[in-house]
Amino acid sequence: MRNIKIKLPDNSYKNMTIGTTPQQVADSIGPGLARAVVVAKIDGVLKDLNFSIENDCSLELFTGDSVEGHDTLLHSTAHLMAQAVKDLFPEALVTIGPTIENGFYYDFDVDIPFTDEVIQNIENRMKELARSSQEISRMEISASDAIKMFDDMGESYKVEIIKEIDPNDIISAYTQTSFTDLCRGPHVSNTSKIKYFKLLSTSGAYWRGDENNKMLQRIYGTVFSTKDALKTHLHNLEEAKKRDHRKLGKELNLFAFDEEVGPGLPLWLPNGTVMIEELERLAKQTEKKAGFDQVRTPHLTKGTIYERSGHLEHYKDSMYPEMSIDGADYYVKPMNCPHHHKIFSAIPRSYRDMPVRLSEYGTCYRYEKSGQLFGLMRVRSLQMNDAHIYCSADQFKEEFINVCKMYLEYFELFDIKKYTMRLSLHDKKHLGDKYVDEPELWLETEQWVREALDEGGFNYVEVPGEAAFYGPKIDVQVWSAIGKEFTLATNQVDFVVPERFDLSYKDKNGNQQTPICIHRAPLSTHERFIGFLIEHFGGNFPLWLAPVQVAVLPVSEKVNDYAKNITNKLIDHDIRAMLDDRSDKVGAKIRKAEINRINVMLIVGPKEQENNTVSVRRKFSGDLGTVDQDILLSTLVNEIKDRSLTHS
């Protein structure tokens, strides 16, 4: 029999007989690798471990802790789960089961609800199937044969999927005893390779993500190559929950929801109000420097304005219903744009005024469907970090770049490193319904934005079909502690509405021109931004943002007066200080301050009183020794003024 030469990643060669498999190569290297290997790459292409190697090639072997290996494990575990579901509920129909970050899911069409007990049974059945060491084999057939095969099995969803493929195309399917599933692969070669998995949650999910389709039942799960890795992952999920802004919001008395007030309508407690006001102070300072003017507009407005803007047509369902007053329909405002347009047109504008930048943190109300509400991240009463920039075509690029720069400046201030900038474009299929029917303007504006982004040197990805109805937009995506994705900053180009509102300015030649409008919200809604910051900092806010900045802790009642004096002095310097003059021991006072995540603790006793000093303890840093009162004061004042993330 002919031999073939297999090149390994360390540049060594193995001579094997033709038809050998990656698993056999692993066997020849060592028993540890033979056990751990899950998938192989042959000449750069992922292959199953029982793939028959016919030619000289390069070979890489992947264990379950590599990216490739983990993805294969996840995929195979999804199949194992589907097999278990079909075992327990033969009438269930399988649909799709992809992998996601650190996990997988599979959607089933089945009548019985997947309760916790059912999930446990499925998981138990999976363990049995895994232990029974079933061979997993690949077959390749034409799409037309595959249709027949899945049709015979009654798997109508699979048939629907394959029908969209060219009938002559060769597709692959994988079989483990009684269970066969359409899949591109690769897969592990035996169910016994799947050991450390867990089913995590269930949910409903529309077939093909369309709410007009049937709702299927989804099961989420995960798998790892070692017991420790699974344990660590589950532990991380638990740890992330501790950073959940809803939990911290309650613990730190930041905000509350009340049944009698209504869902999605947050009440800002004093501690949370401090934070939201600090955020607004930051925004106002930043915008003042950037040439924005603050404006104010009413919460109620006649419906005709939203007809003109087009919002009523596009978003009526998510606006609070109209109220009839003196024969006119009024709405609570869901956004500020139309009012800002009216402010623009309230006075005649010349090219000398441009660009006009109007900013307002107006409170808006949106009727978000009940299922969309999520802590502070998705609410029904919200303050947008809103502004509209009206500029000429030749000012557009610079204005747009400056807006993007502003939110990156904010991100740096808050040490936000993980984010994605997304350029959301229109989808020409939906011109006239989802998007205004201006095909050329769309393309032209999108190109402007692209050029502005390139010129500004920003990294971004393009996403078709995600634009606003009136123009392309930039969204900056971030992730919450519990892994949910959110849009934080956003800015949009509007090439439609200025015209609808007859906005104009006189150019140098005395001609009327229509300005371009940029909508921007770099700090998102203040609710969402605070919610995000709570999770981002895990409640451990930088000094400038902390609701309580300093706790003064007298050692005994004998020094309460001295402690009171220090507290007052701090307050005089605009530092948020509180005095804990209860009759607890210092240890208890410190513990309470630490639990409330207070940055600075000043411990004072007779020694400090005598020398006019304080003993400083900082969260995470512990005892920092004794400092003169005035030195401490200037240190804190500077740290706050600089909005510093760390302390000296």
Added chain:
RNA sequence: GCCACCGUAGCUCAGCUGGUAGAGCAACUGAUUUGUAAUCAGUCGGUCGGAGGUUCGAGUCCUCUCGGUGGCUCCA
């Protein structure tokens, strides 16, 4: 809005298959006067989310409803 799950004192939770509620922390009151993550003792606190129903009897079972959680869909 859709699917599933959850809802017991301010908070975290216990309460087996139906027999009229319990702990820790917090709060409050005393005592203690304290040196870098919990001083001791006592007191208060719940019509078990709400409304119907089944039952001799419901926190526990059923129906509806409100609120929340995990997702799906949506997000100007």
